[in-house]
Amino acid sequence: MRLSRTVLAVALLGVALVGCNDTDQVPRTPVGPYPADIVAGWTSCAEDAPRAGEIISVPSTGTPPPPADYPRAGFIDPGFTPVAAVICGREIRPGPNGGHEQIATERLAKDIAPLLTALRLPSQETGGNVACTLDMVVPPWLALVDDRLRWLRPSLPTDSCGKPRAEVIAALAGPQWTTVDIRTIRQVESAAAEAAGCAQQWTDMVWVETRNARGGPPGPATSPAAGPLRLCVYEVPASIQGGDKPAGDFVYGGPLPAERQAGVLRALSNRRAVVDCATPASRFAVLRPLDGGGLDRYVELDGCLRFLVASPTGGAQLGQGDATLAALLGPV
Structure with a gap:
């Protein structure tokens, strides 16, 4: 689905929990003290983020670079004013004739003030005497789009355990997302x-x-x-x-x-x-x-x-x- 100035193509909210033994299979969003790359001309998840939601093998230590076809995630430049958010992802669902299939989804949100507030929070210091769970939160593939159809991938502020802050998770789980596109990727079963x-x-x-x-x-x-x-x-x-x-x-x-x-x-x-x-x-x-x-x-x-x-x-x-x-x- 194409993105116009009134209807933005969106994708799937993919916050999920995985066990700590699966960390070698978790795609991570690099974070750092730099602004996110701003890309012109958002169209759709299918065109701008075709691999979003894939399980990508990464080293168990260190933060890998993003795939070459993805812009770098970072903080939101003060000169960039988002008007909508898009989440691209994948999920498994029952097939129309039985079995299960993997689909790619696009979801859109326009009421994003709470999300922007959460994204602009600072990351907390890690380490110290903090009790952390062994689960890892896998962040969704998230893009923010402005009224000129420019877009960027914001980094997610983290808590003292290195996971996305609770405020971010709560904002992403809100009811404001509308599914605007679903594509079948493959048959799973x-x-x-x-x-x-x-x-x-x-x-x-x-x-x-x-x-x-x-x-x-x-x-x-x-x-x-x-x-x-x-x-x-x-x-x-x-x-x-x-x-x-x-x-x-x-x-x-x-x-x-x-x-x-x-x-x-x-x-x-x-x-x-x-x-x-x-x-x-x-x-x-x-x-x-x-x-x-x-x-x-x-x-x-x-x-x-x-x-x-x-x-x-x-x-x-x-x-x-x-x-x-x-x-x-x-x-x-």
Whole structure:
């Protein structure tokens, strides 16, 4: 959506909490004692901030520079008078035909006096005997626009824990935002995967473990008894077969019928020697307990036809399957 002098294109409010272990995946807005770059001719989030809301890997220490196609964030120049604010972001929502999709959103606010007041607050000193939580607030991609359609990205004043001040968070969470554009980016989960109870993508762990020589030799024969299992089958694109961590896309799956499960478990308890093979599988199966606990089982459906039985507490045992086992893991 284009931005005129009366209707500004806007995007998504994206203040979110993430765990402290995810800090390497959090895009950060650089702050500093400099004015924000002023850019002429705001049009839309799709054109001016197409990557807003993406998860961008950054170093765990230090503040990375912004992407080359983004202007530098900083304080609001006294000569710049904002008349509207725009937030560009991304979110996941149910798809129109089931499953889930990722969308890019634009949201607009014109009553921005409280937001401007909060943005002009100073950052507080960090350190000292301040008790801070381990959550990180991920700031939204925010732009301020003036009546000449010039725009800038303001830095957000922070509190003593280095997070956006509470006044800023409160102003961003206000009811003044109007969604003016929504674009579908990609499908996150298909309706078929959702109905099967399977993830849309999964990593071929047999290949990962054998490539890194972590899979142990076949263990003692195990009892074929187990609780009900869910079958999820994935296909690895040819372009990434044999890579470090090939991810497959969902093909079919669902609860494994009891009569087939018994045969599968018997096959997985064999003591057959693992063949010397380095052919990547184009399809693999994942077998997980329906109740979410217990062993995970991975089976190559072509290629080397190996399987891996992984414990939730760590450790994995490699085994050798065959075409009969692969056939038992056909569509349910």
